Amino acid sequence: MEIKEIIEYLQNYQGPVIRLMEVCGSHTAAISKFGIRDLLSDRIELISGPGCPVCVTPSAYVDRLIELAKEPNTCVATFGDLLRVPGSSKSLSESKADGANAQMVYSPMDILKLAKDNPMTNYVFAAVGFETTAPLYALLIEEAMKQNLSNIRILTALKSMPNVIAYLLRNEAQIDGFLAPGHVCAITGADYFGKLAEEFHIPFAVSGFGDEELVVAIYGLVRMIEQKETGVKNFYPSVVESGGNAVALDKLNTYFEPCTVAWRGMGEIEGSGFCLRKEYAQFDAGSIGLKEDKKKNHACRCGEILMGKAKPTDCPLFARVCNPSNPQGACMVSYEGSCFTAFQTKA
Amino acid sequence: MEIKEIIEYLQNYQGPVIRLMEVCGSHTAAISKFGIRDLLSDRIELISGPGCPVCVTPSAYVDRLIELAKEPNTCVATFGDLLRVPGSSKSLSESKADGANAQMVYSPMDILKLAKDNPMTNYVFAAVGFETTAPLYALLIEEAMKQNLSNIRILTALKSMPNVIAYLLRNEAQIDGFLAPGHVCAITGADYFGKLAEEFHIPFAVSGFGDEELVVAIYGLVRMIEQKETGVKNFYPSVVESGGNAVALDKLNTYFEPCTVAWRGMGEIEGSGFCLRKEYAQFDAGSIGLKEDKKKNHACRCGEILMGKAKPTDCPLFARVCNPSNPQGACMVSYEGSCFTAFQTKA
């Protein structure tokens, strides 16, 4: 089947309304960037889920990062987006103006060199991410130990996919199928979502991040729904193997263990994150108990949006008080956030 | 006698050539600024002596300051002029560009507050000066002890007047009389120079720093010479008492003791300086043995100029290679240096 035919199919779809959720922030961003919504019938809705690691970070975590960054001789290293996420009152980026020492890096591994070159400075990496990113922090700690670097710690807000999806489905999210994140599956294998598919009778399509890859996976989901199929189909076989990446999974399990963590706007979800194992507690910069999630603005509907229960445009603040220069909620911060992408591409 | 008559007298003086030395840098600067040379007969010469604390500092001292300023968590605090004195290769000011941490302050006492506010930083004060300034460092250490501040030290290059004057006179400096520094005498009393006057049969006139005060003291010296008087006459009685400042002298002697120090361009002179007593060695930032005096430029004649054996204009570098923006010797650095003042007011 040619891609043109697939698009035609999706454009002309006239069946019952289908609501598909992409749970990966990179999918959200790519869908926007490629204008994919424009290719779908009005009866196929794409909903952004809680898959942007930045968007799901509770305010207590950001507040703690700021606290650390203000400690003398301490530098918080982080990916770019996280700098701008509001905590209960300010973001890391705004706190730099108050003397917080925060630095953007390309890779968690970059702090190995920084820590070695500046032995008097304590580096804390803001370790956010899902199953894809968590193994990198395992590698970081492994290297820090090998190189005997005692001035490296991480503050974790690591999330795991299955239990938050289960939470959505148990809390009446109206979703007919999931675009499963290709890179999570690259680590975990495609079967990772099999139990969920079975329990909730819902289809998953593993997708890559290219325009055609997304269109194909969406088509796959639509067809599975039409044919009342459940289970997981892998539309990203060049990267995703059934067993995933065994080395990475092994490292993940060596350094981390599942734990209960808080999600912005959704509260605590059992077993929905990873924490450092006790044996490696010396690498933890105080990640435990960062559950408080004070909204900067009470009208912010990030939580519902992350659950697929509301759209950005349903929020009274959207594009009024809340915009990317002055985000009221995390969904407006990340380039992958639902509110951000909705704002950026609004007609 | 009116000031006008005094000036007339000095202007019309036709006797044998008289060479007067002002040993205080502030006198040198004031004489220039007031255009006093222009008021004197050609037969009265004013020669600048080794009384500018900055000009007499050997290069090893500056090098050590730079070394300290480059140490992590160390800040060298200093009076403005000293920033620009060349060491064996660079000045403190130039070294700031290489990462040296140096700060100009108004008073040595300013570092008490700095040290208190920044307990992680070690402050080293560049303690230069003569009898006038030395008691201030005594006060500084006293206060540092009272306030329990352990992050304060001083690097001393403290000089004393009598032995360097004796050194000049023993080394054939052609001088007929001395303008004695008013503020040194404010501390030590006017009699401080009595023994020298007696030993070398030479007159001293203690002078203040105003234009009329200087003219009166010069007149006094000329008259004493004409009348073949020696001894010390106090033309600054409003400030200088015969016993000096007993409290200050007492503090000076409590914390410091006489020692042999090196003078730029002249070498070591016995008993010509003050060093911290052993009991207070913990306040010393390594002042002992800073004797090396590498000239930045071998043609520099600072030493001879400080001894009154040469004039700035005798130096082949003067106003050519050597100027205040690119000083080759310390005499071109300080606003009180002979070469600087000669350059600044050259016709």
Added chain:
Amino acid sequence: MCVAIPGKVVEIRDNKAIIDFSGNQVEAYIGLVNVKVGDYALVHAGCVIQTMKQTEAEEIAELMGGLAE
């Protein structure tokens, strides 16, 4: 965001690989995957997270076949 495009491994140095993306060379840790020169690799935040097989076309075709009406 995860890098969506694969790069080609052009060199391996100790625990890192140099990976080329249309002329952009980045260094990436290889502690999570066994890679060799010539492999196509996915890099995420400075680490290789997976190598890429060249089999997509057929597998997808097969999948699609199953979905066609």
Added chain:
Amino acid sequence: MCVAIPGKVVEIRDNKAIIDFSGNQVEAYIGLVNVKVGDYALVHAGCVIQTMKQTEAEEIAELMGGLAE
């Protein structure tokens, strides 16, 4: 350089005095001299080093007398 002009002590606070120079007020330590409000004081690098007597005119006149031809 040493300050050539005296300032007037306008206030004493613990171990420091506020000294006025034609409207410029500086704080100076007084650990080296006993000063009281109203005194004229010489300040050097943030410390009072001497107070000033008001007797100059006569003393100088006397000195000069001895020097006159």
Added chain:
Amino acid sequence: MEKIIMEHGSGGRATGELIRTIFEDAFSNPVLSQMEDAAVIPGGAQIAMTTDSFVVTPLEFPGGDIGRLCVCGTVNDLLMRGATPKYMTCGFILEEGAEVALLKRLVQSMAQTAREAGVMVVAGDTKVIEGNGGIYINTTGVGIVPTDVDIKAANAKVGDKILVSGTMGDHHATILSSRMNIQNKIVSDNAPLNEMVLQLLEQGIKVHVLRDVTRGGLGTVLKELAQSSHCEFEVEQDLIPVSATVKDFCGLLGLDPLYMGNEGKLVAIVDPEDEAKALEIIRLARYGKDAVTIGTVTAEHPTGNVLLKTHIGGRRSIDILQGEGLPRIC
């Protein structure tokens, strides 16, 4: 004099020496060497004036340096109003510790670019601040505008063709490559665009709008122009020229080439009649060989809108740059 020290900003002898040894030579012209408070120069009935400060790191980068950049930025802004660039001032803010040899190279690069662009540096200023060797330059330019020329952002008309003069993102990608330590052969496009602009005007092309694509990138520029003209633009992603290396560079860092800045590229909105001729003129001019049409002004629109047709055939509105344009990594 190896490094800049505070004294170089004193306004006294050291400042004079710095000016003589670094600036006078490089920029030598009779106006500047008078060293007056203000330069007095021939004017014109209508003048254009623009200012920009340049704070780029690194100071030297593949294809250029801050010296070339600060001339190009100001000259191009004048050109975008149809002005002939004539005079320039430069204000240097130097951080203590700046390397004098580097400063010399940058100033020589400025001077050479000024010659290329036909502008005379008529006044300058140097200040020194504490810091770690950074160099910041402000350039302000004055040009003469013929009274019959009226080029501005509000002038786009329905039917007009939207042209760009070459590949997008080269400058921005060059700078970020250095900062993120990514090795590639991308070079900055920093260049003065006199030839293409003055040729368009001389040859009577009906140029409605000109805008150089700098900070904020093509996306920001198009949206701003659409807003000013109250029009809807439609541009086609596949027509927007981006080199393969820049494209993958953006992919690596999660950046969108639409929001990547240039320093030697422009958008021209021209009467549809003149499209072909305009393209030919730009392509023949220096720095314009990759010029193409990327879209059309399709309709009036009260608030201004830009529609992008994506490779796969989707359509989305594009907005001005949000946030800092930082690399997204995770």
Added chain:
Amino acid sequence: MEKIIMEHGSGGRATGELIRTIFEDAFSNPVLSQMEDAAVIPGGAQIAMTTDSFVVTPLEFPGGDIGRLCVCGTVNDLLMRGATPKYMTCGFILEEGAEVALLKRLVQSMAQTAREAGVMVVAGDTKVIEGNGGIYINTTGVGIVPTDVDIKAANAKVGDKILVSGTMGDHHATILSSRMNIQNKIVSDNAPLNEMVLQLLEQGIKVHVLRDVTRGGLGTVLKELAQSSHCEFEVEQDLIPVSATVKDFCGLLGLDPLYMGNEGKLVAIVDPEDEAKALEIIRLARYGKDAVTIGTVTAEHPTGNVLLKTHIGGRRSIDILQGEGLPRIC
């Protein structure tokens, strides 16, 4: 938006917001609000152009602030060539952490001073750098010069009278008082000198040279003018106006009022015939009430010389400022 963050320099939305909320209001005029790459404005046959960057700390000081200062500096430099100040650009370099409320005050002060000085702000630019809340401003000015006006440093003639418009050192002493924490009532003299200059010209005074006394002080200015004119000047110390407080302030720090800068004082060298009338004009003008004659151009001199007759009757040559003009304390 309390403090400046890096994003305010992105060129995207945050920059736009900053411009709208801070700059647009304060400077509002039809040219600026077009927000074009370059402002297009009416010119004149002969124009004057000058630039300066301002890096003063503290940013606000008794009697003024960097906003007022940066307008006065540029306006005065134009006036010193006999130009009528017309247009100004401003380039802001903001360090991360700068207080937005402070920036607002400074910009409003700029705008007010610009109104006082009759200049229109026609273009602006904002960049953000890392740092600790510092603010640096470049202003570049353009003025129109009547073709018959020829005022420049080289024009002093033997016999001319040397005037200053008021007391020396006020601005410099204000800044140093803040930095050295010395309490006094000294206030900066920062002011635009339009009225006195334009009145001198209007009333036909034979003004040969004008120079504002800024960094480097009167000593530096006089020496530079003597050099340019190849003349010897003789000035009398007792005639140079310095307030008692500034005099003692200088005494305290070992500074010479001759080398203390102002930001609203000028030296005028005029034909001796016009001395009295010139003094009267300056004294009647705003900011000129303390104007006096301080000396005379006494002779030709190949390299330029300035002789100062001191209070006690001595004579000395004065040179341009050496070193940084730092306080001498010991």
